[in-house]
Amino acid sequence: MPARVTTLKELAAQLGLSITTVSRALAGHEQIALKTRQRVTEAARQAGYVPNTAARTLVSGRSGFVGMVLPIRGPNLVDSFLGEFVTGLGEGLVSHGSDLILAAAAQGQSELSVLRHVVESGRADGVVVTRIAEVDERLSYLRQRNFPFVAHGRLLDGDFAYHWLDTDGAYAFGEAFDMLYDLGHRHFGLVTISEPMTFRHLRQDGLAAAIARRGDPSVRLDVATAPRFDRGARIQAINRLLHVAERPTAIVALFDELALTVMEEAARAGLAVPRDLSVIGFDNIAASAYAPPGLTTFDASIRQCAREIGEMLLTVIGDRPAAPLTRLVRPTLVSRASHGPAPTGQN
Amino acid sequence: MPARVTTLKELAAQLGLSITTVSRALAGHEQIALKTRQRVTEAARQAGYVPNTAARTLVSGRSGFVGMVLPIRGPNLVDSFLGEFVTGLGEGLVSHGSDLILAAAAQGQSELSVLRHVVESGRADGVVVTRIAEVDERLSYLRQRNFPFVAHGRLLDGDFAYHWLDTDGAYAFGEAFDMLYDLGHRHFGLVTISEPMTFRHLRQDGLAAAIARRGDPSVRLDVATAPRFDRGARIQAINRLLHVAERPTAIVALFDELALTVMEEAARAGLAVPRDLSVIGFDNIAASAYAPPGLTTFDASIRQCAREIGEMLLTVIGDRPAAPLTRLVRPTLVSRASHGPAPTGQN
DNA sequence: GGCATGTTTTAAAACGTTTGCAATTTAGCC
DNA sequence: GGCTAAATTGCAAACGTTTTAAAACATGCC
Numbered sequence: 218m219p220a221r222v223t224t225l226k227e228l229a230a231q232l233g234l235s236i237t238t239v240s241r242a243l244a245g246h247e248q249i250a251l252k253t254r255q256r257v258t259e260a261a262r263q264a265g266y267v268p269n270t271a272a273r274t275l276v277s278g279r280s281g282f283v284g285m286v287l288p289i290r291g292p293n294l295v296d297s298f299l300g301e302f303v304t305g306l307g308e309g310l311v312s313h314g315s316d317l318i319l320a321a322a323a324q325g326q327s328e329l330s331v332l333r334h335v336v337e338s339g340r341a342d343g344v345v346v347t348r349i350a351e352v353d354e355r356l357s358y359l360r361q362r363n364f365p366f367v368a369h370g371r372l373l374d375g376d377f378a379y380h381w382l383d384t385d386g387a388y389a390f391g392e393a394f395d396m397l398y399d400l401g402h403r404h405f406g407l408v409t410i411s412e413p414m415t416f417r418h419l420r421q422d423g424l425a426a427a428i429a430r431r432g433d434p435s436v437r438l439d440v441a442t443a444p445r446f447d448r449g450a451r452i453q454a455i456n457r458l459l460h461v462a463e464r465p466t467a468i469v470a471l472f473d474e475l476a477l478t479v480m481e482e483a484a485r486a487g488l489a490v491p492r493d494l495s496v497i498g499f500d501n502i503a504a505s506a507y508a509p510p511g512l513t514t515f516d517a518s519i520r521q522c523a524r525e526i527g528e529m530l531l532t533v534i535g536d537r538p539a540a541p542l543t544r545l546v547r548p549t550l551v552s553r554a555s556h557g558p559a560p561t562g563q564n
Numbered sequence: 565m566p567a568r569v570t571t572l573k574e575l576a577a578q579l580g581l582s583i584t585t586v587s588r589a590l591a592g593h594e595q596i597a598l599k600t601r602q603r604v605t606e607a608a609r610q611a612g613y614v615p616n617t618a619a620r621t622l623v624s625g626r627s628g629f630v631g632m633v634l635p636i637r638g639p640n641l642v643d644s645f646l647g648e649f650v651t652g653l654g655e656g657l658v659s660h661g662s663d664l665i666l667a668a669a670a671q672g673q674s675e676l677s678v679l680r681h682v683v684e685s686g687r688a689d690g691v692v693v694t695r696i697a698e699v700d701e702r703l704s705y706l707r708q709r710n711f712p713f714v715a716h717g718r719l720l721d722g723d724f725a726y727h728w729l730d731t732d733g734a735y736a737f738g739e740a741f742d743m744l745y746d747l748g749h750r751h752f753g754l755v756t757i758s759e760p761m762t763f764r765h766l767r768q769d770g771l772a773a774a775i776a777r778r779g780d781p782s783v784r785l786d787v788a789t790a791p792r793f794d795r796g797a798r799i800q801a802i803n804r805l806l807h808v809a810e811r812p813t814a815i816v817a818l819f820d821e822l823a824l825t826v827m828e829e830a831a832r833a834g835l836a837v838p839r840d841l842s843v844i845g846f847d848n849i850a851a852s853a854y855a856p857p858g859l860t861t862f863d864a865s866i867r868q869c870a871r872e873i874g875e876m877l878l879t880v881i882g883d884r885p886a887a888p889l890t891r892l893v894r895p896t897l898v899s900r901a902s903h904g905p906a907p908t909g910q911n
Numbered sequence: 912g913g914c915a916t917g918t919t920t921t922a923a924a925a926c927g928t929t930t931g932c933a934a935t936t937t938a939g940c941c
Numbered sequence: 942g943g944c945t946a947a948a949t950t951g952c953a954a955a956c957g958t959t960t961t962a963a964a965a966c967a968t969g970c971c
Contacts, residue, residue: 222684224957235921240959250919267684271627272957274618275926282665287654295867297850299647307634307668316687317666318629321654337569337614339927340663477854503644507824507855520642571927582951587929597949619927622956686957913971920965929955936949941942 223264232260243268274339283310283530284341286331287321288348291446297474297502298519302369305520306345309527315342329354336364343534345369345526351413367530367542369522373415380533380542382526384517386416386499387423389548390469393497393515394427396550397467398436401559402495405438406458406465408475410445417471420499424469439465443475451475455482459494466494466559473498473505476512480555491557501551511553522546570611579607590615621686630657630877631688633678634668635695638793644821644849645866649716652867653692656874662689676701683711690881692716692873698760714877714889716869720762727880727889729873731864733763733846734770736895737816740844740862741774743897744814745783748906749842752785753805753812755822757792764818767846771816786812790822798822802829806841813841813906820845820852823859827902838904848898858900869893 229239234257242249242257243266249257260266274280285306288296296302307317318341322331332355335341342365346355349370359366360377368381397405407424409417421440428436439461443454455478458465470476476498480490488494490510498505501516529542576586581604589596589604590613596604607613621627632653635643643649654664665688669678679702682688689712693702696717706713707724715728744752754771756764768787775783786808790801802825805812817823823845827837835841837857845852848863876889 222686226957236958237921237923237960238919241920244959248919253919265680265684267681269622269957270685270687271618271621272926273959275616275622275928275957276959278926280618287651287664289651289655295648295651297647299651300645300649301642301647303650303666304634304636304642304646304668307666308636311668311670316682317634317668319650319654319664319666321651321658321664323658333612334614335663337612338617339569340617502850504851504854507851509854509856573927583928584930584952585950588950591929595949600949616927619956620929622927622958623929625956915970916968918965918967920963922961922963924961925959927956931954932952934949934951936947938945938947940945 222269223261223266224269225266228257228261228264228266231264232257278339279342279534280340281315282318282341283315283527283534284318284320284332284335284344285347286328286335286344287319288328289322298500301520302347302523305523306527308520309524310531312528313531315527315531329358333358336362343367343530345530349415351415351418365530365533365537367526367533369526371415371419373418378541380529380538382522382529382544382546383419384416384522385545385547386420387426389499389515389550390420390423391427391430392550393469394424394431397469397495397497397556397559398431398433400467400495400557401561402467403433403435403437403559404463404465404467405436406468407438407440408455408458408468408470408479409440409442410471410475411442412445420471437465448478451478452482455479456486459483459486459488464494467497467556468494469497471499473500473502473512473514476514476555477504477508480508480512490555493560495556495559497556499548505551506553510555513553513556514551515548516551517546517548569616570608570613571616572613575604575608575611575613578611579604625686626689627687628662629665629688630662630874630881631665631667631679631682631691632694633675633682633691634666635675636669645847648867649694649870652870653874655867656871657878659875660878662874662878676705680705683709690714690877692877696762698762698765712877712880712884714873714880716873718762718766720765725888727876727885729869729876729891729893730766731763731869732892732894733767734773736846736862736897737767737770738774738777739897740816741771741778744816744842744844744903744906745778745780747814747842747904748908749814750780750782750784750906751810751812751814752783753815754785754787755802755805755815755817755826756787756789757818757822758789759792767818784812795825798825799829802826803833806830806833806835811841814903815841815843817843817845820847820849820859820861823861823902824851824855827855827859837902840907842903842906844903846895852898853900857902860900860903861898862895863898864893864895 225236225239229236239257242254320331320335322328344366346366347369349368371381371383441454441458443451468479470479476496479496483490483494490496498512498514501514505512505514572583572586576583586604589601667678667682669675691713693713694716718728718730788801788805790798815826817826823843826843830837830841837843845859845861848861852859852861
């Protein structure tokens with residue numbers, strides 16, 4: 218069995234002091250004589266004393282943990298920036314000495330029930346919720362419990378206030394449109410998903426708004442919708458966009474995975490990117506840099522965002538701010554080689 | 565503040581029973597009358613009772629958590645399969661109701677000190693250690709503490725027994741050699757790293773062993789070593805391999821990131837892959853499928869391995885097996901288009 | 912030396928759970 | 942009905958910490 222860990226009682230006995238005094242001395246309370254504090258601190262250092270988390274949590278009601286439910290998708294599919302996200306979150310939490318709890322859902326178990334368990338077992342002082350759905354029962358639950366959380370993403374209707382950080386997808390898609398419009402494109406395609414996630418609306422609305430702002434009636438937008446995780450259906454939807462008499466000259470994809478598929482299908486159809494077709498994605502996943510000719514996309518700096526989310530959550534846990542903390546982060550354009558001037562002539 | 569959570573005391577009061585009885589009933593002890601057990605279970609369900617983790621940990625000495633120190637690298641660099649790894653780990657743990665704790669190291673804090681803290685604060689019942697270094701103080705520490713852990717990777721010298729799971733890099737690199745040899749290659753390059761990680765030796769030794777097995781004195785191997793995270797130095801090292809009078813016809817890279825750089829540099833040097841140069845990597849990161857012409861590599865099925873590591877660790881925590889649990893996983897070849905017959909003629 | 916005042920230390924309760932042991936209730940039997 | 946044995950339930954301690962309230966000690970002053 219593991220070597221015994223030093224406890225406050227042992228330390229106190231060794232020093233000939235009471236547990237109370239040792240506890241206070243380590244906490245740096247002024248009321249303990251300076252000499253005693255130093256003596257205790259030194260002894261604790263030497264004994265390698267580390268306070269027991271469970272005991273501390275029990276009495277203080279604070280665990281020092283932040284929870285998150287692991288997004289488990291298909292058997293072979295993993296959220297492409299989960300690694301970046303947890304890294305950033307960890308970085309954001311460590312400054313205040315908090316750690317991250319990752320809870321997975323068992324087969325057939327709902328993400329909500331895992332969340333409930335994390336919250337109600339007192340494992341965490343707050344949670345992070347990602348990938349916000351149009352109707353998101355996790356948020357309703359957390360609100361009803363009045364439990365501290367920060368969402369990565371937003372609900373569409375502002376029917377209740379909460380703390381969130383989101384990437385400004387609307388802005389990015391507007392930018393994409395403006396850039397492509399200025400390059401002469403008038404016929405656009407949008408590849409989106411059928412899953413009820415809020416970000417698809419935010420991005421699509423951003424695109425629509427940019428089109429409206431321009432006020433050019435000759436602009437046309439075709440939308441293809443595919444289920445998110447069905448590669449076959451995705452390819453079909455994309456080809457429905459590509460193989461029509463009047464094909465868009467520029468396709469904006471909801472995120473990079475879709476954009477990469479668009480480029481693959483374009484290549485298969487004998488279309489050269491960007492000569493015949495411009496493609497723009499969103500997320501800047503690692504593969505986008507390598508997929509020829511290099512996907513133009515938007516970087517959402519997930520790691521940095523996750524770090525901020527961690528810091529926000531610690532503020533929420535500590536201060537319980539009345540007004541919602543919100544933060545909209547502008548993604549930055551990563552201009553590679555998949556976009557260019559609209560083709561002229563016979564198209 | 566958060567809505568109050570139901571406690572055992574409340575439940576007991578509500579049922580007119582003692583805390584002891586309620587606790588036992590929920591634990592399913594036979595000594596409690598069946599009727600009582602059912603009554604208690606139903607009441608608990610209705611009240612949404614979830615036992616407090618801290619209290620349970622305190623008395624039982626088991627936290628139900630497994631710890632891991634977040635590998636934080638450069639400011640922009642994240643372990644490329646961290647997401648897969650934690651997902652797999654979560655899947656492996658959830659079957660026994662354990663969760664994962666991810667602890668980050670603060671700026672300038674050593675990974676070892678974070679590990680110590682995780683262990684000594686009683687946060688976790690066991691830990692996972694990844695990326696084993698040639699001299700790894702984390703393993704020495706854990707052994708000395710006799711704390712349950714499973715390593716992803718191996719030490720080179722078997723000076724002490726411990727539980728590990730490793731990908732059989734030696735096997736993969738032997739396979740790569742055999743395949744390339746059979747395609748006519750005789751002059752090989754190996755791109756490796758200068759960081760003292762054990763896996764570089766295991767893989768390189770696997771390659772050397774395969775060469776020795778073949779017993780062909782005409783086989784030649786050039787080795788280029790680069791620091792892992794310095795892109796400039798990496799490129800230089802690779803070019804030292806490419807720009808010599810007698811250039812290797814096949815390059816094996818320690819892992820995909822290096823292989824992708826090799827392909828980029830080859831392209832820049834006007835070499836066609838695989839016509840002029842065959843390249844083989846290891847890891848099968850996402851970008852490898854997209855980088856033209858498609859990198860031939862080995863898939864280590866990280867997620868599955870991590871799941872097994874999670875299961876192993878739970879066994880270790882529960883049973884404290886005397887004999888070390890070890891598992892060597894064969895990576896599978898992912899044959900894409902970056903390797904081919906050795907060029908003939910003027911080379 | 913006694914008293915007020917300020918400084919330093921400690922006893923004890925509390926957090927929510929599990930568990931060894933004892934107490935109570937019930938059932939079985941003569 | 943009383944006794945024993947079995948079944949069922951409860952008391953109280955323990956886990957390691959923080960914190961309230963109070964005790965002990967030192968100091969300064971008359």
